[in-house]
Amino acid sequence: MRICAISSHSCGFRALFWCVFLVGFLPPSGAAALEPEAELRETRDAIQDLERSQEERQAALQELEGLLADAARGTEASRRELRELAQARSRQETVVADQEDRVEAARERLEDERRAAARLVRDQWQRERHPGRIDGQSGGGRHQAVFAARIRDAREEALEVLRDRIEALETARENLERERAVLAEQEEQARAAVADLEREEARQRQAMAELEVAIEDESLELERLQRNAETLEAVIEEVEARSAARAEAPDDSAPAQPDVAFSELEGELPRPADGRVVRSFNDSRGSRLRSRWRGTVLDVENGAAVRAVHYGRVVYADWMQGYGFLVIVDHGERYLTLYSNVEEILVAEGDRVGAGEQMAVAGEGSEAIAPGLYFEIRHNGGPLNPEGWWPSQ
Incomplete structure (x- = not known):
């Protein structure tokens, strides 16, 4: 597309040159006088059409990046909902298992009470059928009524306990059925969340593919990279301004920082994830583009x-055009680290994180953003080479 545009410009100006050249030698007839003006108008119209086309393509590219951001945020929201549902299901399954244990224990106690009640009834029946046995065993008939009363009381007590156990068992069963119904509903919600996730991922893949096709045009890609860099610079300036304001008014409730400052970790800083370097600091982003990588890309x-x-x-945790999902962490002393092109963010702006704490989940690489996990170190707003901060291999 760019070559065509340049050719159109060249042809237009070449034609204009020859028209102006011929004007000086042709007789000043009416027809000859109009030809250069017509050619000039056509050339101007062609230039305007080219400029308008470029503006329209830039607008379409920005709209496409906006659609990509919406699709990516929808995907992350679906993943978050799915993760929360999975956690809720795990908790619910624990509750259901506990309910089943209680139901089983109640069933065992119920069987014990039934056996005890059956023994009492059998003993009572035998005593009523053979009253002489009680006389012989007790030394007379004077205690028969007392024993009979005790048996009746024991039987009534056993039956009362039995009724209580039955009610408790039924209650436990009802609770178990309710918990299972809730679990089934959550499973249905999880299936719906998976379907939403698959749709959002399809939208995101399509938008990313369209974006990668669009940025094959070098002029569009260079302007896009410059615009993305300006957006990031504006965010970093805002982050540093907020950091300076916090330094002037320290928060007494904030946890104490570790003894080792970030500036002392040069040569000992851990990597954000395991993976080989596929793009180094200051590498060219394209064979003919003037833009360069301001950080390091890891194949994770x-x-x-x-x-x-x-x-x-955490001072930034959201999608940013040209960087995908981006997390920025302020380490004090005007040191920032940036982690971009991740699939899912697990922290929020304002969170405090410790060394080695997971903040995100790595995603698939893309030439439209980065062919892997993108990592930057900034100091006083300027980028530093991350590989110089890592232990030598």
Whole structure:
């Protein structure tokens, strides 16, 4: 597309040159006088059409990136809902298992009470059928009424306990059925969340594929990268302003920072995730593009944990055009670390994280953003080479 545009410009200006050149040698007839003006108008119209086309393509590209951001946020929301449902189901299954244990225990106690009641009834029946046995065993008939009363009381007590056990068992069964109904509803919600996730992921893949096709045009890609860099710079400036304000008014309730400052970790800083370097700091982003990588790209397994490299405060956790899902951590002393092109963010702005704490889940790489996990270190707003901070291999 760019080559065509340049050719159109060249042809237009070449034609304009020859028209102007011929004007000086042709007789000033009416027809000849109109030809250069017509050619000039056509050239101007062609230039305007090219400029308008470029503007329209830029607008379409920005709209496409907006759709990609919406699809990515929808995907992350579906993943979060699915994870919360899975946790709720796990808790519910624990409740159901506990209910089943209680029902089984109640059933065992009920059987014991039934056996005890059956023995009492059998003993009472035998005593009523053979009253002489009580006389012989007790030394006379004077205690028969007392024993009979005791047996009746014991039987009534056993039957009362039996009725209580039956009621408790029925209550436990009802509770168990309710818990199972809730669990079934959560399973249905989980299935719906999975379907939503699959749809959002399909939308995201389609938008990403369209974006990758669009940025094959070098002029569009260069302008897009410049715009994305300006957006990130504006966010970093805002982050540093807020950090400076917090430093002037420290929060007494905030947890104490570790003894080792970020500035002392050069050469010992851990990586945010395991993976080989596929794009190094200051590498060119394209064969003919002037833009360069301001951080390092790691080839990280999809779904791997992305961890904070040091203690700090999360100052940004959202989608950003050109960077995908992005987490920025403020480590103090005007040091920031950036983790982008992740699949899911597990922290929120304002959270404090410790060294090695998981903040995100790694996603698949994409040439439209980065072919892996993108990691930056900033100091006083400027980028530093992360590989110089890692232990030598």
